[in-house]
Amino acid sequence: MDSLDELIRPIRHSPQLPLLVDRLTQQLQAERDARERFYDEMTPEQKIEFIDGEVILHSPARNRHLDASGRIYKLLHTFVARHRLGTVKTEKCLCVFPRNDYEPDIVFFGLEKTSQVEPETMKFPVPDLAVEVLSPSTEARDRGVKFEDYAANGVGEYWIISTEEATVEQFVLEKGTYHLRMKSSSGRLVSTVVTGLELEVEAIFDEEKNLAALAQILA
Structure with a gap:
């Protein structure tokens, strides 16, 4: 059933x-x-x-929220562009689901969905990976309706970032349900959707480690 x-x-x-x-x-x-x-x-x-x-309608984000989302975007965008795996968007990327429309902090589209995106696109498909950086006003939705809707519509991987705890929660879709693969403030985050992507968790929260991780991707 x-x-x-x-x-x-x-x-x-x-x-x-x-x-x-x-x-x-x-x-x-x-x-x-x-x-x-x-x-x-x-x-x-x-x-x-x-x-x-x-x-x-969302209010402006706190500085630590912007810093974390910016570091993730730089790492993910650089890796995906270098290996030609698809496209990465941030902030105002409206993703259209059957019932709802979301603007996740960061999204990744693989090659198949990237081919659907045109220069004038304003309504994007369901992403393959979604990242949400928590804030007090959005946490209930990020862990509630979005968590359920992302899983129900095939978002293969979902990261929830807490800047207060400096942690990453990585959820992987299995048989229509998200399973927590890791929750940590250190170690390596290994994506199941972005082929070959491995990130140091601390590179999301520390600028020097972020720059080092970028250099490693570009090496």
Whole structure:
């Protein structure tokens, strides 16, 4: 029995089933209408998402958040570009999922999905790897709806970065479910999605180690 069957089973034989279906249909239509307005009104200057029928506008990030995401982006982008594995985007890259639209801090698209991206693209496909740097205002979503939605739609690897604890949590998708492969403030992060990528965890949080890691990639 898959997860959808488990969700449906409690109401399958309920006398209220027709009413429940009608209510859900109305809700989904309202969400579709709101999502179309979201697409019409969004601008490239905004960091904005559409989640569970609501528009989420993000506030500016703290400096340590920007530093960590910038270091990850430099390492990942440099490695992927050097080995011609696809493309890496940061910040305002709107990834379109069946129900929701997210702007992860960093995303990686392999060659197949990279081929779908044009110079004027504003709505990107579901990424192969997603990275979220935690903040107080986003942690519940990063560990909640995004965690569930990323897994359900085939994001093969998900990194959650805590700048407060200086840790990386690496989740790997197996049979539609994320499994924690590592949580650490040191050691090597070995990607299962970006072929050949191995990063020192400390290079995400320390500028000198980040530069050393970049030099090693370029060597």
